[in-house]
Amino acid sequence: MISKFKEIYEVELLDRLIRIKSIIGRGDDYKKIAGVIEEELRKLGLKVNVFDGSVEAKDGIPRPCIVGVLDSGSEKTFGVLTHYDVVDIGGAWRYEPFELTVVEEGGEIRLYGRGAADDKGCIVASIGAIKEMIEKDLEPKWNVALIITPDEEIGGEFGAGYIARNRLVDLDALLVADSSSKSLVVGASGIVHGDIVVKGIQGHAGYIFGTENAVHKAITLLNEMLNFTTIRSQKLSRVKTSECPIPRLWGRFSITKVNTPNQAYNIVPDEVVIGFDMRLIPEENVEDALVELKAFFEMVKYRTGIYDAHLRILRAFPGWMTAEEHPFVRRSHEILEEVTNKSLPITGMLGGNDGGWFKDFKIPIISFGVWDEKSRIHGVDESVSLARIFDLKKFIIKLALSEVEF
Ligand SMILES: [Zn+2]
Incomplete structure (x- = not known):
């Protein structure tokens, strides 16, 4: 120095x-x-x-x-x-x-x-x-x-x-x-971190009958979950942003992680864990935001017919x-x-x-x-x-x- x-x-x-x-x-x-x-x-x-x-x-x-x-x-x-x-x-x-x-x-x-x-x-x-x-x-x-x-x-x-x-x-x-x-x-902003867990039936990727591929199911489910990004963006705060195309703080939802337990390429995975990051505007109540997320998720399950999936909330704190x-x-x-x-x-x-x-x-x-x-x-x-x-x-x-x- x-x-x-x-x-x-x-x-x-x-x-x-x-x-x-x-x-x-x-x-x-x-x-x-x-x-x-x-x-x-x-x-x-x-x-x-x-x-x-x-x-x-x-x-x-x-x-x-x-x-x-x-x-x-x-x-x-x-x-x-x-x-x-x-x-x-x-x-x-x-x-x-x-x-x-x-x-x-x-x-x-x-x-x-x-x-x-x-x-x-x-x-x-x-x-x-x-x-x-x-x-x-x-x-x-x-x-x-x-x-x-x-x-x-x-x-x-x-x-x-x-x-x-x-x-x-x-x-x-x-x-x-x-x-x-x-x-x-x-x-x-408030922050929620959590996982979407989708289950399937494990097996050999060559002998697929009898297996249920958790990743394939997740693709359909996540495609629907992406609509939640749009829904979150309708939450607008009174607080202004700076140097940003959106003039006020808004709600966000992003899929940020994807993991299967697989070590090899030839296994049909029986589980996939998808991490997400949800941002709340400061005015939002965390409990309400979590209920909205759960309601949307349950309706995605209903709409896609994929029921062996669940949400895991890891942390949630207010803005x-x-x-x-x-x-x-x-x-x-x-x-x-x-x-x-x-x-x-x-x-x-x-x-x-x-x-x-x-x-x-x-x-x-x-x-x-x-x-x-x-x-x-x-x-x-x-x-x-x-x-x-x-x-x-x-x-x-x-x-x-x-x-x-x-
Ligand atoms: Zn710091």
Whole structure:
């Protein structure tokens, strides 16, 4: 690393975090990185609690969830939610993925490494914000709770979900610091993942009589299921999209995986498992969406006469949205304009994020982060601009210092 940048707290901390390979599901590395973060927060004098989502997951993988609170004696608390898990590398990297590389290019300082933009850059921006408020003796109008969790990349059920379900933090507003720096996000899609399982009768592919080919049956069934894509698209949210041919968030349904148990070509398969991904608009109730899916599926079975098929729902979680007119959104939008000198669009995310777990808190939720068009999140040579980390840090400080009535 270019040594002059090592002096910058956020850069130095980001380097330490990126060096820990906290790839999805690696419990030992989860523990390691959580230990580093916990220590930083304790050094700053925050009230820190570490809760372990494995209590509910019961699979032996540690999932430390850190809640560090800057108590300013206020009645209201705003949360900043980030995640420390990252997706695996893959592909050929120009820069070492598990250490920070600082490059001055195109008039900006870019920091390369897995997790630099998603989401470790946001972790250091939020800790940096707290550090600056303490060092400069600023007087926040809110208590600020940093919530730093694992498992976001696989839905967050035992990370942010664990914290929210068990009300392990008190919140009056939430910033999910895990999105792009190009817009202020006021909504995200809900997600359902599941399988369609079609059964048949196994046998030799040369001696087909008496067999029932599960894949052949599935082709007919799936052809009908494709119509569900059109039906889902009729669900339209009030939340706008950005850089997308459809102007508002809409419902989606995609078939994403196909598997048979077969190892060889000459076996008529007795089972095929088809994975799907369904996206809900933020306004949708998950239970209703599941009933609609089941009703459609049962009618496809009836229409095709293929009855030995069933649905398996693996995970389902809601989206979230906050009205554009909400005072917390208005104030956040003004502050972002002060910080970035731009009036950013107010949009919804096509993806989901951990904000959905806090839906029942009935608090305003917004999302803003550090990615830009060069960041290649989840890709090779992931990077973040140092300027975007500083923007997020300033945004958090200014938000903490402003009184918002609602
Ligand atoms: Zn993320």
